[in-house]
Amino acid sequence: MQFKLSEDTLMIRNMVRNFAKKEIEPLAEELDNTHQFPTESFKKMGELDLAGLCIPEEWGGGGGSYLDFAVFIEELAKVCASTAVIMSVHTGLGCMSIYKYGSQKLKEKYLKDLASGKIVGAYALTEPNAGSDAGSLKCRAEDKGDHFILNGQKIFITNGNATTFCTFVKTDSTQGPGKGITCLIVERDTPGFTISKPVDKMGMNGSPTVELSFEDCKVPKENVLGEINDGFKVAMGLLDGGRITIGAQALGIGEGALEYTTQYMKERQQFGKPLAANQGLQFMVADMATALDAAQLLVYRAAWMKDNDIPHGKEASMAKLFASDTAMEVTTNCVQLLGGYGYCKEYPVERMMRDAKITQIYEGANQIQRMIIGRNVIGKFK
Ligand code: CAA
Numbered sequence: 001m002q003f004k005l006s007e008d009t010l011m012i013r014n015m016v017r018n019f020a021k022k023e024i025e026p027l028a029e030e031l032d033n034t035h036q037f038p039t040e041s042f043k044k045m046g047e048l049d050l051a052g053l054c055i056p057e058e059w060g061g062g063g064g065s066y067l068d069f070a071v072f073i074e075e076l077a078k079v080c081a082s083t084a085v086i087m088s089v090h091t092g093l094g095c096m097s098i099y100k101y102g103s104q105k106l107k108e109k110y111l112k113d114l115a116s117g118k119i120v121g122a123y124a125l126t127e128p129n130a131g132s133d134a135g136s137l138k139c140r141a142e143d144k145g146d147h148f149i150l151n152g153q154k155i156f157i158t159n160g161n162a163t164t165f166c167t168f169v170k171t172d173s174t175q176g177p178g179k180g181i182t183c184l185i186v187e188r189d190t191p192g193f194t195i196s197k198p199v200d201k202m203g204m205n206g207s208p209t210v211e212l213s214f215e216d217c218k219v220p221k222e223n224v225l226g227e228i229n230d231g232f233k234v235a236m237g238l239l240d241g242g243r244i245t246i247g248a249q250a251l252g253i254g255e256g257a258l259e260y261t262t263q264y265m266k267e268r269q270q271f272g273k274p275l276a277a278n279q280g281l282q283f284m285v286a287d288m289a290t291a292l293d294a295a296q297l298l299v300y301r302a303a304w305m306k307d308n309d310i311p312h313g314k315e316a317s318m319a320k321l322f323a324s325d326t327a328m329e330v331t332t333n334c335v336q337l338l339g340g341y342g343y344c345k346e347y348p349v350e351r352m353m354r355d356a357k358i359t360q361i362y363e364g365a366n367q368i369q370r371m372i373i374g375r376n377v378i379g380k381f382k
Helices: 007-034 039-047 066-079 081-101 104-115 231-267 279-307 313-343 349-359 366-378
Strands: 121-124 140-143 147-158 164-170 181-187 193-195 209-220
Touching (some): 007 081, 039 081, 066 081, 066 231, 066 279, 081 104, 081 121, 081 231, 081 349, 140 164, 147 164, 164 231, 181 209, 181 231, 231 279, 313 366
Parallel strands (some): 121 164
Antiparallel strands (some): 147 209, 193 209
């Protein structure tokens, strides 16, 4: 058993860490305040082969492993969680959907541009009445021979500025929940496809979250990913991977907050000594560091399993669940340790605490992760 990263992964980590410190961290506060998508950073990541890091080079990607991708997201999230979720969804769902389930033609048409960072990708599953119960989605697509006609709505869609939306629609309404669903790529400029303005959120402000509406929107059949009427498995299969990098994102947020806070504790003097000299506070740090270490092991193990083609749905859910609960606890404690300053926007830990909250919710609320883990451990009972 090996507990160290390979030379290749360490090299990527160093490169990404330097890049994130130099190019991403200085923008984090601004993105939070202005709610702007980091277009320039995204372009730079494309130039550095990071936009499709785990996609093979022949398709415009970086040719790295899924573990490399998880480490990349972790490093981004240490300094800017918004940028991390943008890349997690773009690569893990936007690029991976086409790489795993798309035809050669679709790969030529979209994947090269996505993986090289020329365009942004998104994933559209959730609807107003189908959130945790994703299998009950109602957005419908009528089969018209060589194309589908889409009508319906999607909400809470990350990367609202995307060019390609990997969209899940009901193509056979005679089938029950989780069945008769098809996955297809909808291009941004398709007539009948409307994208709302970004919704106002608690955090992750650099990542535009939108609503989509389809009104007699014509999508060619060649844009189907996987099998017609078997798209729910595509949705779930992609989330098995996506949840690993949401775990990595949560891990990075927690690590970033703890790093900032321990530095603060060494400098802040109260009662004639630094905060760090108080054993009670040291114990808080010890608990946070231990939980983050455990979260990292869970995230890396799930990524390693994916790289080795080992079924990893349960382990991805465990990683996402534990890392996000840890991120919430760690960032809350970090705000506490900074006291009044921690509650002020001038210090980054309050942003980190707001950003951490959503990692317990998106790509499956943690109650859903527990459901998936439970079913894997004891079987599915009704
Ligand atoms: N891989 C492949 N197939 C899978 C699967 C997986 N991981 N999980 C389930 N399936 C298959 C099942 O085998 C079943 O097919 P069969 O009947 O042929 O065997 C079918 O899918 C239905 O499965 P279930 O009966 O288990 O479905 P369910 O409705 O009971 O439970 C769920 C499914 C796990 C609760 C699912 O609905 C779920 O994950 N919900 C959460 C939704 C979610 O995560 N949304 C995230 C939105 S995306 C987002 O947030 C991204 C972003 O922008 C940041």
